Amino acid sequence: xxxxxxxxxxxxxxxxxxxxxxxxxxxxxxxxxxxxxxxxxxxxxxxxxxxxxxxxxxxxxxxxxxxxxxxxxxxxxxxxxxxxxxxxxxxxxxxxxxxxxxxxxxxxxxxxxxxxxxxxxxxxxxxxxxxxxxxxxxxxxxxxxxxxxxxxxxxxxxxxxxxxxxxxxxxxxxxxxxxxxxxxxxxxxxxxxxxxxxxxxxxxxxxxxxxxxxxxxxxxxxxxxxxxxxxxxxxxxxxxxxxxxxxxxxxxxxxxxxxxxxxxxxxxxxxxxxxxxxxxxxxxxxxxxxx
Numbered sequence: 001x002x003x004x005x006x007x008x009x010x011x012x013x014x015x016x017x018x019x020x021x022x023x024x025x026x027x028x029x030x031x032x033x034x035x036x037x038x039x040x041x042x043x044x045x046x047x048x049x050x051x052x053x054x055x056x057x058x059x060x061x062x063x064x065x066x067x068x069x070x071x072x073x074x075x076x077x078x079x080x081x082x083x084x085x086x087x088x089x090x091x092x093x094x095x096x097x098x099x100x101x102x103x104x105x106x107x108x109x110x111x112x113x114x115x116x117x118x119x120x121x122x123x124x125x126x127x128x129x130x131x132x133x134x135x136x137x138x139x140x141x142x143x144x145x146x147x148x149x150x151x152x153x154x155x156x157x158x159x160x161x162x163x164x165x166x167x168x169x170x171x172x173x174x175x176x177x178x179x180x181x182x183x184x185x186x187x188x189x190x191x192x193x194x195x196x197x198x199x200x201x202x203x204x205x206x207x208x209x210x211x212x213x214x215x216x217x218x219x220x221x222x223x224x225x226x227x228x229x230x231x232x233x234x235x236x237x238x239x240x241x242x243x244x245x246x247x248x249x250x251x252x253x254x255x256x257x258x259x260x261x262x263x264x265x266x267x268x269x270x271x272x273x274x275x276x277x278x279x280x281x282x283x284x285x286x287x288x289x290x291x
Contacts, residue, residue: 001070001073001151001152001158001177002070002158002177002180002181002214003035003067003070003071005181005184005214005215005217005218006031006032006035006067006070006214006217006218007032008217008218009028009217009218009219009220009221010028010029010031010032010217012220013028013220014027014028014029014032015027015028015029016028016196016220016222017222018030018031018217018222018223019031019060019063019064019223019225020060020222020223020224020225021058021059021060021224021225021226021227022225023059023060024059024060024061025060026060026064028220031064031067032145033145034064034068034140034145035064035067035068035071036068036071036143036144036145036146036147036148037068037140037141037143037144037145038064038065038067038068038069038071038072038136038140038143039068039069039071039072039074039148039150040072040140040143040144040146040148041068041139041140041143042068042069042072042074042099043072043148043150044143045098045099045122046074046098046099046121046122048072048073048074048150049073049074049075050074050075050098050099051074051075051077051095051096051097051098051099051160052065052069052074052075052076052077052097052098052099052100052101053077053078053079053092053095053097053099053100053101053120054066054069054076054077054078054079054100054101054206055079055081055088055100055101055102055103055106055109056081056101056102056103056106056126056206057081057103057105057204057227057228058201058202058204058205058209058225058226058227059103059126059127059225059227060225061103061126061127061136061137062101062103062126062205062206063205063213063223063225064136065101065124065126065136066078066205066206066210068140070158071148071150072148072150073150073151073152075095075157075158075159075160076158076159076160077091077092077095077097077159077160077161078159078161078206078207078210079091079092079162079206080162080204080206080207081103081106081204081206082204083162085106085109085112085113086112086116087170088113089109089112089113089115089116089117090116090117090169090170091162091170091172092113092117092119092120093116093117093118093119093120094170094172095160095172096119097117097119097120098119098120098121098122099120099121099122099123099124100113100117100120100122100123100124101124101126101136102123102124102125102126102133103125103126103127104125104126104127104128104130107125107130107132110123110132110133124136124139152177153177154176154177154178154181155176155177155178156176156177157174157175157176158175158176158177158180159174159175159180160172160173160174160175161173161175161207180211180214183211184211184214184215185215187211187212187215188215188218191245191271193216193219193221193244193271194271195244195271196219196220196221196222197216197219197220197221197222197244197245197271198221198222198224198241198242198243198244198245198269199212199213199216199221199222199223199224199243199244199245199246200224200226200234200237200238200241200243200245200246201213201223201224201225201226201247202226202229202234202246202247202248202252203247203248203249203252205225208247209247212245212247216245221245222241224237224241224243229252231252231255231256231259232259232261234246234256235256235259235261235262235264235265236265238265238267238269238270239265239266239267239269242269243269243270244269244270244271245270245271246270
């Protein structure tokens with residue numbers, strides 16, 4: 001299961017920094033306890049086979065909710081925080097979500113979400129208590145931070161993600177535990193950490209940046225979350241925090257390369273593959289030999 005990758009890191013490096021976003025910082029053992037409480041709360045709220053959505057920018061509580069969902073064996077439905085509320089509400093209903101982890105910055109969308117996603121019966125605000133819903137911390141606080149072992153088979157669905165929807169309504173992409181773990185192994189093979197990893201999460205962790213975060217947690221990676229793209233801050237954080245991993249879309253990379261302070265910072269901490277990826281080499285040999 002996906003959560004196993006985190007648990008390996010938590011068992012090896014319990015007192016290493018795990019997640020921080022400029023407001024909240026947690027060690028690996030603190031994250032493990034928090035996600036166990038969230039998993040217990042999820043089972044009470046929607047049962048062992050429920051579907052939970054996540055509507056959040058990059059923040060510590062959002063990543064805790066994602067890890068807690070994986071630990072519970074609950075089907076995880078991450079939303080693109082930049083999509084319209086109507087598109088996200090439609091997808092939540094399409095994915096049969098019963099519970100939604102919602103950041104307070106989207107609280108104004110709650111009436112529309114209730115209207116368009118009637119299957120939702122419980123809402124949890126990630127970062128603070130609101131009159132209509134509890135915070136993640138208060139919602140899960142009454143549950144124990146003890147082990148909850150809800151194993152799922154390798155071919156069971158772990159995540160339902162939305163496609164772009166450029167040719168009509170988005171479609172649901174089903175990702176199994178086996179498919180995701182194979183992807184994590186490829187990342188580990190092609191980009192093996194050579195020092196304690198520091199991962200700067202600028203792109204949404206609900207998308208590709210999360211695919212980098214989870215396998216790196218096995219190696220005790222420190223996840224530094226940025227809520228929005230700030231080009232100057234990205235360059236400063238890489239140097240100051242000795243960032244080793246960074247996933248960005250090409251458009252942001254081009255904007256960084258054109259930034260006026262691009263030559264003022266040290267980027268030598270960023271990782272790179274120490275040797276050609278074995279998988280790539282095998283693919284090239286197979287292609288050119290005709291096999």
